Amino acid sequence: MADKPNGSAIAAFTGSPTAVAVTHTSALYADVAAFIFREAELMDGHCYDEWFDLWAPEALYWVPSNSEDLDPDKSVSIIYERYDQLADRIFRLKDKRIHSQNPKSRLLRIVSNIIAEADGEDVLVRSNFILGEVRSGHQEALFGRATYRLFRREGGWKIRAKKVYLLNNDAPMRNVTFLL
């Protein structure tokens, strides 16, 4: 029914023909995995500035709606942001008048099934997560798959693009205003 994606957004999450799998026993894999776990910790801890610091200026942050791979220029997403809009999101998350995060959600996520692919100077990473959220005495469990395009800089890895596919993205859902 929906058009197949043809925007540059999709390419950001697709390896080029020369991309090669990163073996699980390599130092590169361990390095990437450590980054993914660190990022999860920052998100669970609502460390907004530190998390935002992980992003490169060409940032693309995408949480699709209804499916995993729709053309974002033709189909609505839950989040589709570049660096400037992501900066707004962070600005607002730090404002205490963000009622949907005041009080903040308590978050705990389990990240697993990490698969990496070296693509030129980038690394494409895919991981699955289970995210438990407790807020105002109510518990939600979210399941998802995150896909990253990372590249290495002096200080470590930077995120060029991140896509978060929520398994329930075609079902009625409650607020997901915390970091995904």
Next chain:
Amino acid sequence: MNTHPLPSTSPEHGEMHHPSDLPAPSDPHRAPYAVRTPGEGSRGDPLAQLVRPGSIHSALYTDETIFKLELERIFHGGWLYIGHESEIAEPGEYRRRQMGRQPVILVRGQDGQVRVLLNRCRHRGAMVCEQDAGKDKVFRCWYHGWTYANTGELISVSGPEGYGASFALSEHSLTPAARVEQYRGFVFASLNGSVPPVIDFLGGAAKIIDLLIDAAPGGVLSVRAGSNRTTYKGNWKQVGMDGYHPMYVHASVLSTWERHAESGEGLGATHSDNPFGFDSISETRDFGHGHTMLDFRKHRLKHTGKFRAILEKTNGGKEYIEALYAEHEADWADMLIAMAGDPHLGVFPNLQLINNQIRIINPISVDETEVIMFPVLFENASREINALRLRQHESFYGPAGSGSTDDAEIFERVQLGLNASVEPWIDISRGMEREWIDSDGSIVGHITDEVPQRGQMRQWLAMMSPPDAVSEGAH
């Protein structure tokens, strides 16, 4: 006001209960049905006692018996928005929708006609359409294999020899909604046949819907961009039309907009110079039948340059502007550009046209509601203009947007607060002293006034009370 009391019975749904038959509530503070004060302007109708000129009883938001009556009398008793014809542009395309408690299928038959059919096999009742959306020539029931054409007709049963000569396929079509009518591609249906034509039901709201339709070159909307589906633990009536809350609920968003009011990428572009301020020239408007509007027309006409500038730097924007001026009188084209296709209209009870979206409100229970947001694209506009519409939508709406999430949060807090029903009255009197009646009969107030709340409650009462109790209208 020109309300249209609906008949209290519909053949499909049997006798309705008179409110006086209702059981007395266990908690006397919650819903004083048992309290009858004849002659108090309500002729003893207990529901009418819950709606006063400037206040309403919290039982309207918390009482399960009232919620069941709302389903019967409002959602099963009058017009509901079902979907847009562009969603089912081709024969066989269908969408699953909900009319109160009734699952329905919005489908374009092979004959090209748009129908709304109850999603229930005429054999033993299984749902015949399982997918949310799709395209097919038939609906096959997977319980025993009865097969229906996409026009609703039963075309075959399995093992037909088991049915006698008196069994007629033609008597077992999928049940259609009693009435289905469109307004310029917006499909409405009613399970109650005794409703006025949809154009009369819409009344003055129709030309506000035009603000969206005419903003699309050629008047062609495309509602095929998927949806954001959200839910909150609160009563469905909380998704009202309220212009008093943004400075509080959306304070953090207003700060974000102020940060770059001039760059104009987000919604800030069309919400410049705080349209919600106490000194704003924006208005609220009540068209009757519960249809209400946050009327930004005067405000936006003053700020039309900003959105025009965004369009002009967007690929296809100049052509878009030219198309609107070629198709419409200059005054109306000015208005269309200024409003940016955002009517900010609520059509009672389940439709809202807000910003770039069509929004359907589904009541789930007395304290749970589903809101489905369908961004609307313009079929004849550039990819970039449509992408801009999507980005504007996502920035404020949906389960991770900056605005509707804080709205949902507040709705939940209201629902919790209303449980404190020792003093059960909710005040909706703001602006009663300063509202005025426009030449078209609509009631107008300041943007922060509770004109919409009063208009919606007037219609609520007209539909909830038996006709004999509201013959004079419930103004």
